[in-house]
Amino acid sequence: MAENTRKNVPVTRGRSVARALSPFEDIDRLFEEFLGRGWLRPFRWERTLPAELPFEGRVPRVDVIDRxxxxxxxxxxxxxxxxxxxxxxxxxxxxLKGEVKREEKEEKGDYYRAEMAYGAFSRTVQLPAAVDESKAKATLTDGILEVTLPKVEKSRKRTIKVS
Structure with a gap:
């Protein structure tokens, strides 16, 4: 059940040890998502689509919008x-770094089920322009993280008229 409230997420400045994904790693990730781990076993009946699985340590999908x-x-x-x-x-x-922790327990009469899922994720993206990180804002709403980074004055787009 998703809450429909906005939650602020702190943004810090620091040295990052992660590196940006190369285009080939991104293509490999997409290939893996498309075919899944069971593509070598085509006659296996109990297949689930990756979109149906909960987010458990996978690389998050990211959109970078340059306004x-x-x-x-x-x-x-x-x-x-x-x-x-x-x-x-x-x-x-x-x-973006984070951790997923999920525990689920169900008990009905003689039936007892317990599931635990833990996983970490990290994703580094290159920004298309210089930004003012001191004015960055981040919110997490319904499973979508949105980070807004104002551009520094010198990297903003300008239109120059020809005289």
Whole structure:
């Protein structure tokens, strides 16, 4: 059950040890998502689609939007709590790190089921322009993390008229 409230997530500036994904790693990740781990076993009947699985340590999908005055980064983080997300900015790199912790227990008469899922994720993206990290804002709403980064004055788009 998703809450429909906005939660602020702190953004910190620091040295990031993560690196940005190369285009080939991103393509490999997409290939893995498309075919899944069971593509070598085509006759296995109990298959589930990756979209049906809960977010458990996978690399989050990220959109980077370059606007005139700001850069907006949106990431899919279903089931992740704001306390479990860390956002760092190092130069032109933005890193999202976090952890997923899920425990589920069900007990009905003689039936007892317990599931635990833990996993960590990290995703680093390169920002398209210089940003003012001191004015960065981040919110987590319904599993979507949105980081708004205002551009510094010198990197904003300008139109120059020809005389």
């Amino acid at each position: 005139d005055e700001e850069v907006v980064v949106r990431a899919e983080l279903p089931g992740v709590k704001k306390e479990d997300v860390e956002i760092t900015i190092d130069g032109d790199l933005l890193t």
